[in-house]
Amino acid sequence: MHSLGKRLENCYELPCNAAIGANSCQTDQAYPRPQLRRNQWICLNGSWKFTFDDAGQFVRPSDIADWTHTIEVPFAPESAKSGIGDTGFHPNCWYEREFDVSKGEGRVLLHFGAVDYRARVWVNGQFMADHEGGHTPFSIDITPVLNENGVQRVTVWAQDDPFDLAKPRGKQDWQLEPHSIWYPRTSGIWQTVWAEVVPNTYIDRLRWTPHFERWEIGFEALVSGELYDGIQVKVKLTANCHVLVNDIYEVINGEIHRRIALSDPGIDDYRNELLWSPEKPTLIDAEIQLWYEGKLVDEVQSYTAMRTVGIQRDRFMLNGRPYYLRLVLDQGYWSDSLMTPPSDEALRRDVELAKSMGFNGVRKHQKIEDPRFLYWADVLGLMVWEEMPSPYRFTRKAVERMTKEWAEVINRDSSHPCIVVWVPFNESWGVPDLTATEAHRHCVQALYHLTKTLDPTRPVVGNDGWESAATDILAIHDYDNKPTRLANRYGPEVNLSELFTRERPGGRVLTLDGHPHNGQPIMLTEFGGIAYAAPEEPDADKIWGYVRSSDISELQIRYTALLEVVNKIEVFSGFCYTQLTDTFQEANGLLYADRTPKFPIEAIADAT
Structure with missing residues (x-):
C-alpha cells in the first residue's frame, strides 16, 4: 500500500492567526495544486538517488552504473537543503527513486511542479515524457507502464546549460559565483513531485474567471480519459457558510464552458461581503463532482473569488474603485534552499510579513513562484504582479521558448484572484535594442497582445521599467536616492509630456518614439534599494545595493524620508519598493535573508 497525502479541508477559510497549523518542511504534504485538490495523492518529495553527468555520457537510465549522491527533492543540487550544495557548472543531472502504487482500477498520474530547464522522464525503464521550460508544471499518465507488483521506479534526466543565455532564467547567474544583482543557479527538480490515482474518466483542469460587472463567475472544466455521452458536472459554490450555486452541466466533447450567475444584492455594502480584496480576502469554496449514469465518478475541491481589476484613465481599479498599490519587490529566494521555499510555512510567512509591513502586494521579480505562495496570497489577501523570468539574448529560439513558457504560466495561474497584473518583460532584458531594432519592439508588443488574448481580464505591463511600447501601466524604475530630486522630477509642477521626453532614469527613455504616454496610470515600480549589512556579518564589505547605509538608524531615516515623498506624489497610482529581503550579496532588503526585520x-x- 502507498501512503496518501493529507487532505487540506477548507484551509483557505481559516482566519489569519499563528494558531493555524502549516506543514513544517517540504517533504511534508502541503497539497501542491491548491485549486484542483483530491483526497488522495502521493508526495514523492524526499530522498532520491542522484548523480551529475557533466560530460553528457548517459542517454538512458540503464547507462548509469553508479549513483554518486543522495539528494533531498525538491531542493536543487546547488542548495544546502538538498544535501549536496554543489554550486559548480553541471549541465546534466539524473534522479531516481521508487514508490509504491498498485495497478488497479483508474489511472495513475505523475506530476512535476517544475524542473529547470529540460526534463526527460522514464518510468520502469520506459521513456514517458520530454518537457522544456524551467518554471512550469507537466504531468504524465504512467498507467500503461506500471509494474504488477506495485513497486514503480521513476528516473529523471534534467538538462540545464549554465551558459545558455537564450532560455528564460531570471536571476540565475552565468558566472561561477553570484555577482551584482544575480544569484546562484537552480538546476533540476525544484518544486514538488507527486502522483495521484484518478478514475478512468476524471476532471483534468479547471479555470475560474470572475465577471464583477455582471456578478457572474466564468467556469471552465476539461474532462480527460474515457469520455461518454451523458457525463455531467455538478458545481457547488459556497461562501461564508452559505450556498451560492448548486448546478449541474452536461459535458460536451470533454469540456464545459459556463458563466455562473450569482444573485446580485445590488447595493455596495451587501456586495462587499463577497468581494475579494487585501483588506477582506473572501474566497468562494468550490466542490466539483463528475457524474455518469447516477454514479459519482470523480470529485475535486477548488476555490475562486469575486474580484475584478482594471484601468480607468490614470488609476488602477480594484472591484470598480480606484485602488493605490503599495508593492514590494520580492525575489523569492532563501539562503539554504534558493528558489525552493524551505517549507510551506515559509511561503505563508512571507505573505504575512509583506502585509504586516504595510504593503498590499508584491511584484514577484523574475520568478514564477510555487502555487502554494499564490494560495497563501489568495487566502491572506496579498496582490501579486506575476513576471516572466527573462532570457538575456534575443534570438529566434529565445523568443519561441519564452512565448511557449509564458503561455503555460498564464494557463497555470490565471484562476488565482491574488494575481492582478502580468509582466512579460523587465527592463528590456532579452530585448536589449528596443530603441533601434524593430524586431525587439515587435516582440514586446506581441507578448503584450498574446497576454491580453489569453487573459483579457487583467492589466499587462509589456516592459516594466522603461522603453515602453505596449502597456496598460506606465511602470518606471528610478533609483535616485535623493527624495527631493524625486519630488522635483515627478511632483505637481512637472508637465507629463516633458517628463516622458526629458527624463531618463537608468539612462533609458521611458517611452519609445511613436508610443507616447496615453493617459495610462503611472507607477514607480522600482526604487529605493537601500542596502545595509551588519559589520560583523561575513563579507559585509562585499554587499551590493543602489545606496548603502552605515547603520540601522540611517537605513530607517532614509526609508522613511523616501516613502514620505513617494506617497505624496499625486501622479503615481502606486509604487513598488526594492526590496523585501536581502538576497545573497544584494543586501537592500527591509528584512535580512532569514526574514528578520532590519x-x-x-x-x-508606518512609513509605507
Missing part, C-alpha cells in the same frame, strides 16, 4: 516592523509599516 528595524521595527511597526516603523516600516
